[in-house]
Amino acid sequence: MNTPDGHWDVFVKGLWKENPVFVAVLGMCPTLAVTNTAINSLAMGAATLFVLFFSSLLVSLLRKVIAKQVRITTYIVIIATFVSLVDMLLAALVPDIHKELGAFIALIVVNCVILGRQEAFAASNRVGPALLDAAGMGVGFSMALLMIGVVRELLGNGSLFDIPVFGSSFEPWIVMILPPGGFFTLGFLLLIFNTVARRRATRSSIVTKA
Amino acid sequence: MAQELLWIFISALLINNFTLAYFLGICPFLGVSNKLDTAMRLGLANIFVMIITALAAWALNTFVLIYAPYLRLISFIIVIASTVQFVEMAIKKWSPELFKALGIFLPLITTNCAILGIALFATNKGYGLIEGIVYALGAGGGMTLALVLMAGIREETRVLDIPDVMKGTALSLIVAGILSMAFMGFAGMFSAA
Amino acid sequence: MSEPSNIPLRSDTQEAGPMRLVATLGLAGFFAGLLLVTGFVYTLPMIEANKAESLRVAVYQVLEGCAGFDQLGWDGQKLTTQLGTGVELAPVYLGRDASGRVIGFAVTTEEPGFQDIIRAIYGYDPTTDQIIGMEILESKETPGLGDKIFKDDAFRANFTALAVQPAIVSVKKGEKARPNEVEAITGATISSKAVTRLLQKGMEAWRQPILDFQAQLDPQGENTKSQ
Numbered sequence: 054m055n056t057p058d059g060h061w062d063v064f065v066k067g068l069w070k071e072n073p074v075f076v077a078v079l080g081m082c083p084t085l086a087v088t089n090t091a092i093n094s095l096a097m098g099a100a101t102l103f104v105l106f107f108s109s110l111l112v113s114l115l116r117k118v119i120a121k122q123v124r125i126t127t128y129i130v131i132i133a134t135f136v137s138l139v140d141m142l143l144a145a146l147v148p149d150i151h152k153e154l155g156a157f158i159a160l161i162v163v164n165c166v167i168l169g170r171q172e173a174f175a176a177s178n179r180v181g182p183a184l185l186d187a188a189g190m191g192v193g194f195s196m197a198l199l200m201i202g203v204v205r206e207l208l209g210n211g212s213l214f215d216i217p218v219f220g221s222s223f224e225p226w227i228v229m230i231l232p233p234g235g236f237f238t239l240g241f242l243l244l245i246f247n248t249v250a251r252r253r254a255t256r257s258s259i260v261t262k263a
Numbered sequence: 264m265a266q267e268l269l270w271i272f273i274s275a276l277l278i279n280n281f282t283l284a285y286f287l288g289i290c291p292f293l294g295v296s297n298k299l300d301t302a303m304r305l306g307l308a309n310i311f312v313m314i315i316t317a318l319a320a321w322a323l324n325t326f327v328l329i330y331a332p333y334l335r336l337i338s339f340i341i342v343i344a345s346t347v348q349f350v351e352m353a354i355k356k357w358s359p360e361l362f363k364a365l366g367i368f369l370p371l372i373t374t375n376c377a378i379l380g381i382a383l384f385a386t387n388k389g390y391g392l393i394e395g396i397v398y399a400l401g402a403g404g405g406m407t408l409a410l411v412l413m414a415g416i417r418e419e420t421r422v423l424d425i426p427d428v429m430k431g432t433a434l435s436l437i438v439a440g441i442l443s444m445a446f447m448g449f450a451g452m453f454s455a456a
Numbered sequence: 457m458s459e460p461s462n463i464p465l466r467s468d469t470q471e472a473g474p475m476r477l478v479a480t481l482g483l484a485g486f487f488a489g490l491l492l493v494t495g496f497v498y499t500l501p502m503i504e505a506n507k508a509e510s511l512r513v514a515v516y517q518v519l520e521g522c523a524g525f526d527q528l529g530w531d532g533q534k535l536t537t538q539l540g541t542g543v544e545l546a547p548v549y550l551g552r553d554a555s556g557r558v559i560g561f562a563v564t565t566e567e568p569g570f571q572d573i574i575r576a577i578y579g580y581d582p583t584t585d586q587i588i589g590m591e592i593l594e595s596k597e598t599p600g601l602g603d604k605i606f607k608d609d610a611f612r613a614n615f616t617a618l619a620v621q622p623a624i625v626s627v628k629k630g631e632k633a634r635p636n637e638v639e640a641i642t643g644a645t646i647s648s649k650a651v652t653r654l655l656q657k658g659m660e661a662w663r664q665p666i667l668d669f670q671a672q673l674d675p676q677g678e679n680t681k682s683q
Contacts, residue, residue: 078432081289082376111487120480126341127484133337134488138495141333145502148510156383159336163376165290210599227600231447232284236440243433251428270568279572333496337488388573450598451570451646 063182067189073166074197074239075246080166084198085235087157091214094202096150098195100143100158102188104135105167109175109187116176128171129162136161166194197242204238205229268397271390275401277449281377282409283442288377292406292413293435302414306407308368310400312347313381317399319346320382321392339382347372377406412442515562518579518589519551522559526550528669535669548662551579558673560588561666565658569650572596574605576654578615580663582670586635587624587655590615595647602647611648614638620659626652 073079083101088094111131112119119127140158143151151158161167170190175183206212209229211219228234281287291305319342328335351369355362372378381402385395416438425434516522528535528550529543536543537550549562560581566573574597579589592606604611618624619635626649627637638655640648 078293081293082286085286085289115483118480118483120476123477123480127480129340129344130337130481130484130488133340134491137333137336137492140336141495141499141503144506145499148503148506156380156387159383160287160376160379162336162340163379225600227598228444230599232286233440233443233447235286236436236443240433240436240440243436244428247428247433274568274572333492337492 060182060185063185064189067186067191067193068196069193071190072193072197073169073190074194075243076250077166077169078243079169080164080194081239082160083157083164084201085232085239087154088198088201088205088235088238089209089230090206091199091202092150093153094198095195096143096147097154097157098191098198100139100154101161101164101167101194102191103139104132104161105170105187105191105194106184107135108132108167108171109183110180112171112175113178113180113183116178119176124176125168125172128168128176132167132171133162166190200242201235201238204242205234209234268394271394271397272401273452275398276405276408277446278452280405280409280443280446281380281402282406283439283446285380287380288375288406291372291375292410292439293432297414297417299411299414299418302410303407304364305368305372306403306410307364309372309375309377309406310403312369312372312378313399313403314396315346315350316343316378316381317385317395318392319343320385321390321395324386335386339379343378343382377402409442413439416442514577514591514593515549515551517591518562518577519560520579520589521553522551522562523554524552524556525562530665534672535665546662546665548666558670561662563658563662563666564593565654565661567650567654567657569595569605570597570602570644570646574647574650574654576651578655578658580620580659580666582666584617585619585621587615587618587620587659590651590655592651597644597647601644604641604644605647605651608641611639611641615655618655620655620663624652624656624659 067073071077074084080101083097087097108128108131112128115127136159139161140151143154143158170187174186178186203213206214207218208226209231211217211223211225226234229238275281279285282289282292288309320339323335323338323342327338347369351362381399385398388398390398413435417435420434420438512525515525519525526537526549527539528537528546528548529539530536530546531538531543535546535548539545547564550558551560551562553559560579562577562579564575564577566575568574573594574592575594576590576592578587578591580586581588590612595603595605597603597605606612614632615638617635618638621636623636625637626640626645627633629639629642631637632639638648638652640652
């Protein structure tokens, strides 16, 4: 994992090979709950990226100071701090989006992707790689959210970023912006992802964790 | 009052089911629930932790957080996690039977989004003590229902001939989508009168 | 962000003493507190301003010509402008126009809808005993169907002059005959009925207190006559 030369790999693996949503299937709750429009997905992705980036920075800086026995508690305190900050910032700067996302911003705390990266990477790596890893995972997560959000908004509302795309003759599939649409979209995207990944590489075995 | 409590309960149990409408507690829903018996016990443990959480959240909101609202998230997480651990120890000591049934799930559940969800949603909705407990009962019951339904369906799908790429999470998600659609039918049951 | 770069780095020992554990947590708590309080102090005025602004917009929408308003309190007996100990805030706002004349009352209320609780604010004019405007503040009604309660202009037109006596009732579209009837939206009857019930509930709770308050505020009733 510790690749001082292959910094680019550290970043890129989060985008595809170890994508937190499509490969590891982590952080399902925000992935499905707030992706009914592209804008909400983007906001959630950005908030998660922010929290992941700064948590990794702090955890990596403090990795020699944090005692092993209380590390999880410490990580959670750090993560919760940044989530509270992002919650306040969104409420102050973009109150409409904050209202749409509601309690799901606070729920970033229990997004396993973030705690997972602290434990698996930031805690045992220097600041540089840790930040690259966080950025890669965060961008990979945001990309996945945006993909789901785009599909759901296009089909469910006939628009993209609130701009009508299909014209008035299109009858929106309302179910796509309702909860079942979240399950269906992710289900089908996973199907596509699995198919592509399988064709690309029969050599690598895909580990699906719950 | 009684009618409001009934609405809170039914809403959390069926109409706004935690798992199928709010996507909370998806991890055990997609991952663990393979056997009916396990799903049932996991669900019960969930209800149990949720009630403790509702109590803890109410106490924090009433006595601590009015003075320091910015500590809400941190205190919720820490207090919930430690309370559950204390209760776990207590059960282990006083009722090994109960611990055997629920015990292994307790640490798993504490880090579940549904648990923090209960605390946050009850706070956002401004629920008091009794409302919070009823809400926790409804939400926990709803999750149990979803887990058990899912486990039942997955037991059936094991004997089916499913394309390789679809096995696992993709299939579970699509089944969950259909379940979620079925639960949409409960909407409006309270206001139809 | 304050970077803790000046902290002495020690190599991790397998057996950390209890003091070390407490120190770790204390350190994390210290940074957490520092960041949180900074963020809180910085964002609080903005968040409060946003909240006040959205309330202001809502009240101005349901009370036409409103230029200022005060939240009223409930002292256990009656509505009062004196907010103090023993007085709890009531979901009732007293609206004035630019010249300071009382033009009506805005009331917030909620009721279970099709999917979840619907929260709304409505304007009530006690001199004509009518509801003069209604805005949905929060709802999760089905997009395309139930969300017509705030997107459908024909439905919203129900609330520009709606009599509240003897009671607000819901009727089918095109069957409105009396001033106290609300025409439901075809295909979203449940949501429409929820809005009707919501208004009725709000009026049951606050109509008499508002009338009493109005009478006390202005015994002759000339100050508030509409037009």
